[in-house]
Amino acid sequence: MKKLISLILAILLITTLCFSTSATNETDYTYNFGEKTIVFNSSTTFTKAQREKIANILNGTGNETEVANLLCIFGHNYNVDHVTTITHCASATAPRCLEEIYEVSVCTRCNQTITEKITSSYIYCCP
């Protein structure tokens, strides 16, 4: 009986953790962090793991550095794509939300990630 209760509790705990993780991911391509939304193109070449990592970096909660790979001793092999971030209510007056487009480069061998801002514009999003 005790084993059964332990098993049910463990399942509940794992399920709760899964829910909390998925709460940050509305879809596989849109990541919400409070006032910040990070949007990937549906045709993006980044893998899910890479998208999560990039979303965290652009939110300021991730780290761009990676352990060096010996294969990259003579240079990285970057996969480059573009990601849009929206900072909601960034301005007190309309248009209030700040939309920024980043160029993101991820090394296919060592996962080193580089982000560079391309454009920024205030958009009519939040009232």
Place this chain on the structure above:
Amino acid sequence: MYNKKEETVRDILDSSSKPHNNEQQIEQLFGIIDTELNKPEAEADQDLIKECSDYIGELMPDDELHSEQELLLKLDQVKAMAEASSADESRHSAKKGKAKRIVWKAVAILAATMVVMFATLSVAAIKNGYNSAWEYLDAKISEVLDMKFYESTTENGITFIRNGKSKKYDSIEELLNKEDLIIMYPTVLPDKIHIKKILIVPRDESRYTIAFHLSSNDISISITNYYQKDISDSPNHSNYISSDGHNFVIIPKENGIYQATCQYNGFEYIIQAPSTDWLILIIENIKEIKT
């Protein structure tokens, strides 16, 4: 040499053993004056100098009369001078003629150069699709003047990225023409900022953003193929700038950024800059691609 305390000048000259006439005496007196003047000022005998000069005055004839021969000689000299003067005049007129010939030669060379230049410009104008040499020259001068004040908006070509594939073009005009993007584009950017890349960032199946990747983050230019909202009801604190018939709404933001927005031909243009001066410079030099 002389004991001027006891002897007068006359005595000196009289006592001289050499036979002398007036001229010789005058010469001797000048010698004495010269000797005295060569001494230091304190030692020079001013009385002696005065006496000598007085005596020279006495020895000099009252008036100088010229003989007939001397007069003829003088006349010959005047004639010779007159001849020399007339020769000078003829030389001068010859020089004048030569100068005139040089001027005419220069005018002829200039005219020939102008004809050659005009012919070359006409050929170049026709080759480059201009109607006349003047039109071609005007376009080239404008190009040079533009280059004088502003850098080109592209440097070493421009990269275009769509669907993860990149292509390189020599100029933004070539890029827009070949990629069939019928949009307005900036021809002038301040502070030596130039366009590095133009990217097409898809938003969904039909909507996309054309993002200009510039060499500096101080300025941002993006174009969407849809309108966010009608900008005619923009906030009261915004300003309008009209350039070439296109209205740009300028909205200042709290962080010192100014944002200009224009809706034209299905595209929404958003430009951000740290000052209205920069915004106006960019907006006034926005051009529409010719199809």
